[in-house]
Amino acid sequence: MIFVLRCVSVVCLVVVAMPSTASAQEAIFVVRHAERVDGSPDAALSVEGEARAEILARHLRDVGIDAIYSTTYQRTLGTAAPLAEVLGLEIQTGPTHDISTMMNSDPAVSRYVESLAAQLDVQHGADHVLVVGHSNTVPALLTALGHPEAVSIGSDEYDNLFIVVPREQGPPTVIRFRF
Template sequence: MRTLFFLIVILFSSATFATPDTLFLLRHAEKRDGINPNLSDAGKSRAEHLVSMLKDKEIEHIFSTNYNRTLETVKPLSQKLGIVVTHYNPRQLTALVKQLKTLKGNTVIVGHSNTTPQLVKLLTEQDVTINEDQFDKLFVIEGGALTQLSSNN
């Protein structure tokens, strides 16, 4: 009986760890010019497309810097899923990584062309780049493995 109990505990423990949480990291969508700009029409379209890409991914947390362009990028997804966006300081990425490691559930993190690659590096030790004119890269980290997708798909 004790052996059976032990096997059941092992089985459920393995199942818990076999399905790692997934992080979705991206740069904000296309923006207008100016200081703390809003999204352009193309950016608004991309933000809406993000909903169709991620609505079935069982997202439980959404993080964004406190800038118009990042908040507007995740607003449609946040509204669709009923998730309050958590703001993070783009100058304190190490603190964000510590916070992310304590969470359970799939998470979306929206940043900038300079901070998103830094965050990917902190989480995976892999270098990625986002050019100033690129808005379509979506980085997926699952079980420590990094995959790069395009939000154009």
Template sequence: MKKLLFVALFSVCYLACIAQSTQSTTFILVRHAEKGTDDPRNPSLNTEGKLRAEKLLNMLSDVEIGAIYSSPYKRTKETVTPLSAKLGLEIQEYNPNNNSFADEALKSYQGKTVLVSGHSNTVPGLANYILGEEKFKQLDESEYSKIFILTIDAIGKAKVMVLNY
């Protein structure tokens, strides 16, 4: 597990370095961590989800992140809150039903790394939007460990790597 985490962290750092040296932008897309059952419409993270949010913090705490985006739900915000607090970055809300926010993020954070916390049905769709092709399908409801790392010069001109964390 530690070896996999090291490989994932190395990959993220490597892609972020490439992005910064060529003015490419890196988007890191994650689905929110495991959700609880405290509220059927807007649940918080459960214990396992809080541990996954800490894993994300540990994995990305040394990456130079320029912005953190989250859909307006508790579970997505709680997934990136530990990292946001450590880096001193405000979590910016986006509409998960409208991928065009990525265009503005690309302009605003050119050459930087942008972290986005979304959902099983929106993260693959955002990855497809950035890639300019339908490559990924909706994640299974039980899938929380995927992380999509996209290095992008322009919408439709990107490379992607998918890891588990």
């Protein structure tokens, strides 16, 4: 576990040090929310989830995150909050409808992630951005950002961190870690 966490830290530092040659975001960090207390629609984080959110904040605090995006649910906001607090950033939120329970094929999920990807490109072209989502929105966002491979996140997986680094041409480089 410590080895994996050190690898994530090293990759984050490498991403920060990379020359800015991409026309899109320099790096987008995408995570699913941490563990929640129960299966209710707007559940808060469990103790384990709060600990994971703190670990995420420790690993990303020095990579130069410029903006943080989250859905409006307690679990996504709770995952983003420790890093936002450390960096003094406001969490950008949306949407307000229940996309977390929709299937990836639902048009509302597609509209949300396409809109978010476009917003990130326009507003954060050379920034480092953290996006906290759900098991259905994270894979859809990776696709919207140009990742050509299908990604699946199990209902019990809360430890995935995807780092998306756009390239001048072709699909982005996507690195998947567990933390």
